[in-house]
Amino acid sequence: MAASAGSKIRNAKLVLLGDVGAGKSSLVLRFVKGQFVEFQESTIGAAFFSQTLAVNDETVKFEIWDTAGQERYHSLAPMYYRGAAAAIVVYDISNQASFTRAKKWVQELQAQGNQNTVVALAGNKADLLEAREVQIEEAKTYAQENGLFFMETSAKTATNVNDIFYEIAKRLLQGQAAQNPQAAGMVLSQRPNERVVSAASCCSS
Amino acid sequence: MFGIQPRDVSDDDFNPRRRRWSLWTTPPASMPTTSHTSTPRKGHANTYHMSVKFEDLCGFMVEGNVDDVNVLNEVRERIREQGRVWWALEASKGANWYLQPRISSNGGQGVISVTSLKLSVLTNTVTLRRLIRKGVPPALRPKVWLSVSGAAKKRSTVPETYYDELIRATEGKTTPATRQIDHDLPRTFPCHPWLNSEEGQASLRRVLVGYSFRDSEVGYCQGLNYVAALLLLVMKTEEDAFWMLAVLLENVLVSDCYTDTLSGCHVEQRVFKDLLAKKCPRIAAHLEAMGFDVSLVATEWFLCLFSKTLPSETTLRVWDVLFNEGAKVLFHVALAIFKMREDDLLRIQHIGDVIDVLQTTAHHLYEPDELLTFAFDKIGSMTTNTITKERKRHETVVMAELDQRTRRLGSLKMDA
Numbered sequence: 061m062a063a064s065a066g067s068k069i070r071n072a073k074l075v076l077l078g079d080v081g082a083g084k085s086s087l088v089l090r091f092v093k094g095q096f097v098e099f100q101e102s103t104i105g106a107a108f109f110s111q112t113l114a115v116n117d118e119t120v121k122f123e124i125w126d127t128a129g130q131e132r133y134h135s136l137a138p139m140y141y142r143g144a145a146a147a148i149v150v151y152d153i154s155n156q157a158s159f160t161r162a163k164k165w166v167q168e169l170q171a172q173g174n175q176n177t178v179v180a181l182a183g184n185k186a187d188l189l190e191a192r193e194v195q196i197e198e199a200k201t202y203a204q205e206n207g208l209f210f211m212e213t214s215a216k217t218a219t220n221v222n223d224i225f226y227e228i229a230k231r232l233l234q235g236q237a238a239q240n241p242q243a244a245g246m247v248l249s250q251r252p253n254e255r256v257v258s259a260a261s262c263c264s265s
Numbered sequence: 266m267f268g269i270q271p272r273d274v275s276d277d278d279f280n281p282r283r284r285r286w287s288l289w290t291t292p293p294a295s296m297p298t299t300s301h302t303s304t305p306r307k308g309h310a311n312t313y314h315m316s317v318k319f320e321d322l323c324g325f326m327v328e329g330n331v332d333d334v335n336v337l338n339e340v341r342e343r344i345r346e347q348g349r350v351w352w353a354l355e356a357s358k359g360a361n362w363y364l365q366p367r368i369s370s371n372g373g374q375g376v377i378s379v380t381s382l383k384l385s386v387l388t389n390t391v392t393l394r395r396l397i398r399k400g401v402p403p404a405l406r407p408k409v410w411l412s413v414s415g416a417a418k419k420r421s422t423v424p425e426t427y428y429d430e431l432i433r434a435t436e437g438k439t440t441p442a443t444r445q446i447d448h449d450l451p452r453t454f455p456c457h458p459w460l461n462s463e464e465g466q467a468s469l470r471r472v473l474v475g476y477s478f479r480d481s482e483v484g485y486c487q488g489l490n491y492v493a494a495l496l497l498l499v500m501k502t503e504e505d506a507f508w509m510l511a512v513l514l515e516n517v518l519v520s521d522c523y524t525d526t527l528s529g530c531h532v533e534q535r536v537f538k539d540l541l542a543k544k545c546p547r548i549a550a551h552l553e554a555m556g557f558d559v560s561l562v563a564t565e566w567f568l569c570l571f572s573k574t575l576p577s578e579t580t581l582r583v584w585d586v587l588f589n590e591g592a593k594v595l596f597h598v599a600l601a602i603f604k605m606r607e608d609d610l611l612r613i614q615h616i617g618d619v620i621d622v623l624q625t626t627a628h629h630l631y632e633p634d635e636l637l638t639f640a641f642d643k644i645g646s647m648t649t650n651t652i653t654k655e656r657k658r659h660e661t662v663v664m665a666e667l668d669q670r671t672r673r674l675g676s677l678k679m680d681a
């Protein structure tokens with residue numbers, strides 16, 4: 061899909077963080093390709109994807125870094141979240157330990173990341189209601205206290221997957237409008253139109 | 266020609282697993298099992314872009330274009346020719362000539378002292394090195410790898426029952442490593458029928474769990490699942506795969522690549538960045554100006570030893586050389602992937618496109634010789650000495666940085 065002439069395309073680096081097996085790769089796969097696989101290969105280092113989203117008359121092109129969840133990969137994470145416009149911290153609603161881990165990620169982002177990074181909290185595997193360990197209220201309260209926006213998602217059933225990315229895109233565009241991007245540490249980069257259109261058309265199919 | 270072959274160079278010989286593991290069937294790659302969505306029309310331009318699913322030389326179900334299938338068939342033919350070269354050498358030099366002592370470029374294992382250095386040994390070392398760069402025939406890989414890597418030597422230092430006892434000792438035990446391994450088993454190359462089977466996963470589990478008990482500092486690091494899986498496919502027995510994994514982590518690669526902070530991996534990445542600046546200065550400068558950190562893509566290459574990046578036979582060709590010549594081979598190959606696409610990379614202005622180019626290039630490198638020619642002829646030589654020095658220099662910095670980071674994160678109080 062090439063954006064129509066005149067519309068703006070903004071690039072936004074987005075990083076997914078979260079415990080091993082929380083469903084980061086599955087969320088990305090659902091968002092980028094509309095697919096779900098029962099056995100998603102574990103991510104090593106990180107995987108890169110791009111996808112564009114139209115919000116009103118503007119287009120956001122997400123450059124997505126899907127990181128590896130195993131604890132020892134932690135030391136690689138800064139390379140991926142550095143300069144990110146947005147982050148999705150993912151936990152698995154059927155796994156309390158993954159929620160604890162998510163909180164650590166939020167804390168690290170708050171301490172090390174860009175102040176203007178839009179952070180979303182995703183309680184994934186929302187389809188596993190019977191196995192639920194993390195109550196929705198608990199996560200909601202935590203999100204409110206920490207200025208995150210929160211959604212329960214399911215990569216399997218596609219519930220809220222596009223929505224969470226859409227909400228991020230909206231917030232990025234709002235943030236962009238509200239402040240001078242240079243002063244804000246450049247969360248969104250605007251590029252000359254024709255270059256971005258061609259980039260978008262080759263990566264978003 | 267065929268007269269001197271000590272064994273039959275048939276397809277079966279190159280897919281010996283067929284005999285051991287009945288689950289694997291190997292239709293030739295020339296028979297794509299699925300064709301693409303719209304009706305294919307005659308003509309090269311159309312067929313080229315047609316996406317097909319096919320089984321590659323190691324039995325992975327992969328997706329590619331018709332051109333990939335054609336290349337793969339040429340490669341298959343070349344493997345046969347290469348096999349004949351190896352058999353001919355066995356006939357003239359004696360079976361197992363390559364198992365003789367030799368001058369090792371791999372440090373440590375199998376090195377002979379200068380006084381006992383004989384001309385025949387020198388010749389063999391040179392011949393073997395050249396031969397291995399052209400590829401070890403799949404049927405000979407287990408034997409050749411065990412020998413040149415030093416794994417056979419390593420195994421010979423412990424009682425024969427070592428592996429069985431190790432596995433017995435792990436039975437019924439649950440550790441953080443075993444939990445993570447169990448989580449990853451069904452997620453390790455599910456596109457390979459045997460690895461996706463119960464038998465395959467049980468084998469892989471034993472190798473990984475066994476190793477996690479052998480070295481508790483490494484325990485289990487994600488990434489090793491892919492490496493061990495491919496080793497199993499090549500070595501055919503669990504025990505041989507286990508020893509290859511051991512020699513790889515303990516002797517071939519730099520230390521601490523897979524331990525708690527992956528410090529060895531961080532060091533290699535920095536050395537790689539320096540090498541890129543030296544060997545491909547224009548690419549390095551261009552990427553630097555774009556703010557592109559090559560580790561973003563190269564980390565996975567190094568941790569999985571290209572097994573998640575390159576087509577399987579190409580990966581194994583890289584491993585042939587890796588086991589014979591050591592860890593610097595990874596730099597050669599990584600540099601080659603960049604170098605191969607120098608012109609395109611220099612034109613690109615966007616980070617996402619850099620990654621696309623590199624990934625697409627790597628995924629379609631069905632022609633191993635193309636990659637290896639770049640890696641060794643076009644990149645030029647790098648002495649192990651220089652690389653060792655570079656590693657030392659970076660190690661100090663990396664350790665200090667990781668340490669500082671750990672302390673900083675430790676000071677963030679958790680409100681649990």
Ligand SMILES: Nc1nc2c(ncn2[C@@H]2O[C@H](COP(=O)(O)OP(=O)(O)OP(=O)(O)O)[C@@H](O)[C@H]2O)c(=O)[nH]1
Nearest residue numbers: 081082083084085086098100103129185214215216
């Ligand atoms: N039921 C259910 N299963 C899911 C969902 N999302 C992911 N999974 C499964 O959970 C497992 C792990 O998913 P991944 O997407 O690989 O998790 P990850 O966070 O990327 O894991 P790492 O790459 O190892 O850090 C896979 O087997 C998925 O099929 C979901 O929404 N519902």
Ligand SMILES: [Mg+2]
Nearest residue numbers: 084085102103
């Ligand atoms: Mg993942």
